[in-house]
Amino acid sequence: MKAYIDSRIDDFLSDLEALVNIDSSSDNLAGIEAVAQFLIHRLAAIGFSTRLDKLGRRGVPCLEARNGPEGEMVDVMFLGHMDTVFPTGEVEKRPFAADRDRATGPGVCDMKGGLLVALHVLEVLYHDGVLDQLSIGVCFNGDEEVGSGSSRAWIEAHARYSRRVFVFEPCRPGHRFVLQRKGGGGYTLNARGTSAHAGVEPEKGANAAVEIAHQTIAIQQFNDQAGGGASAHVTVIRGGEKTNIIPDEARASVDVRVVRNSDVAPVEAFFQSLPAHTHVPGVTLTVSGAVSRPPMEPDEGTLQLWHLFETRAAEMGLVIDHIATGGCSDGNFASALGVPTIDGMGLVGGNAHRHDEYVELGSVVPQIQLIASVCKTIAQEKK
Structure with a gap:
């Protein structure tokens, strides 16, 4: 041969x-x-x-x-x-x-x-x-x-x-x-708030970018709690149009990895829970995505x-x-x-x-x- x-x-x-x-x-x-x-x-x-x-x-x-x-x-x-x-x-x-x-x-x-x-x-x-x-x-x-x-x-x-x-x-x-x-997949977080003039009346706005910042920290803390069986990392953030406008929309993309099949359910439960735990008054959050590839x-x-x-x-x-x-x-x-x-x-x-x-x-x-x-x-x- x-x-x-x-x-x-x-x-x-x-x-x-x-x-x-x-x-x-x-x-x-x-x-x-x-x-x-x-x-x-x-x-x-x-x-x-x-x-x-x-x-x-x-x-x-x-x-x-x-x-x-x-x-x-x-x-x-x-x-x-x-x-x-x-x-x-x-x-x-x-x-x-x-x-x-x-x-x-x-x-x-x-x-x-x-x-x-x-x-x-x-x-x-x-x-x-x-x-x-x-x-x-x-x-x-x-x-x-x-x-x-x-x-x-x-x-x-x-x-x-x-x-x-x-x-x-x-x-x-x-x-x-x-x-x-x-295994792996991805999630997208969409925050929607209210725009306002950043210098004249920022208090009338609801800053979607700040909400995404809070969620980014929450995702990083999830990594600390996952014990190495799963990881989630915010890889792309987009938001705002001009420097003098409070952004009413912002988005984050998240890369997710899991070591074992048993790690999938906790990851999915965490991301599904995020819309109920927003931080900026007047901002709503939607989450889409999944662990699309099993380990x-x-x-x-x-x-x-x-x-x-x-x-x-x-x-x-x-x-x-x-x-x-x-x-x-x-x-x-x-x-x-x-x-x-x-x-x-x-x-x-x-x-x-x-x-x-x-x-x-x-x-x-x-x-x-x-x-x-x-x-x-x-x-x-x-x-």
């Missing part, structure tokens, strides 16, 4: 250059579809049936593929996303580049590299005849970087018919996979699956580890359904969402070999 993977390293790099050099920001539906078509062509060549769904009001391209009958359980679901955070035109500014150790370019780490690890694993399994004994489903969406609003139900529907989920987000430096992620918590099934990864890695002489992270992924949705889920299946890399994003090219062969070996073991255990 390794010899075959080694023989295809130049093909992998050529594929990586092709994918990275496609602008596919979350709002660039044509670019996302171009990524999908690249993958569809290759998946069809190894016997996968493919389908390009256009989901939601915007018609977000989402790629579904499988090597078995539709509607049946799959042994493994390969989950990833085709969109990036970088705007259209970024490729022209800084296209794919590679030296002996690293490759760079828009989305090379998050997660064009991961998409190609998934594809090349499947091609290796096809070459070795493993796909005859193993059913695999592929779900690559086009809106992960903006919250997967159009694709969440689609992901969950496929995860329910999967025995395991591999998520091809980046692997962390040191070959560290991800078994635990915080990813490793259960016994996930830990057993991780043990299989450790075993195969040890046979390769590869040292791997796992971490918990505050960032969310679509793996949160699968994990919350009770499906054993391992994240970080992509290339080892770092600085995601930054202009100096990179992947370590030395991780290409071991990552493909490890995942393919795990899949081969799963196939053998079915016999």
Whole structure:
């Protein structure tokens, strides 16, 4: 297996250059579809049936593929996303580049590299005849970087018919996979008061900005009481139009993270209680939002699956580890359904969402070999 993977390293790099050099920001539906078509062509060549769904009001391209009958359980679901955070035109500014150790370019780490690890694993399994004994489903969406609003139900529907989920987000430096992620969401606080001349008759006003300031302090105090299981941070505040007018409207945006599913209810109860606890007379407060992405918590099934990864890695002489992270992924949705889920299946890399994003090219062969070996073991255990 390794010899075959080694023989295809130049093909992998050529594929990586092709994918990275496609602008596919979350709002660039044509670019996302171009990524999908690249993958569809290759998946069809190894016997996968493919389908390009256009989901939601915007018609977000989402790629579904499988090597078995539709509607049946799959042994493994390969989950990833085709969109990036970088705007259209970024490729022209800084296209794919590679030296002996690293490759760079828009989305090379998050997660064009991961998409190609998934594809090349499947091609290796096809070459070795493993796909005859193993059913695999592929779900690559086009809106992960903006919250997967159009694709969440689609992901969950496929995860329910999967025995395991591999998520091809980046692997962390040191070959560290991800078994635990915080859940997250957001809230918006809208304060409405009364405007007045700030110099002549400020007493006739009800200052919405002051109310938002009080609520900001209350949210910070909630963090102190949450004991580390949840966090809420005011990240954007807007209010007022002119310096000599008491503002009658102000707004705050809040980022929320939760470690455990049991942390969700206290967070929701806290934010629902805020309108009943205003501080500025004459100001009313409305709150909208939710914890929209559940936390990813490793259960016994996930830990057993991780043990299989450790075993195969040890046979390769590869040292791997796992971490918990505050960032969310679509793996949160699968994990919350009770499906054993391992994240970080992509290339080892770092600085995601930054202009100096990179992947370590030395991780290409071991990552493909490890995942393919795990899949081969799963196939053998079915016999």
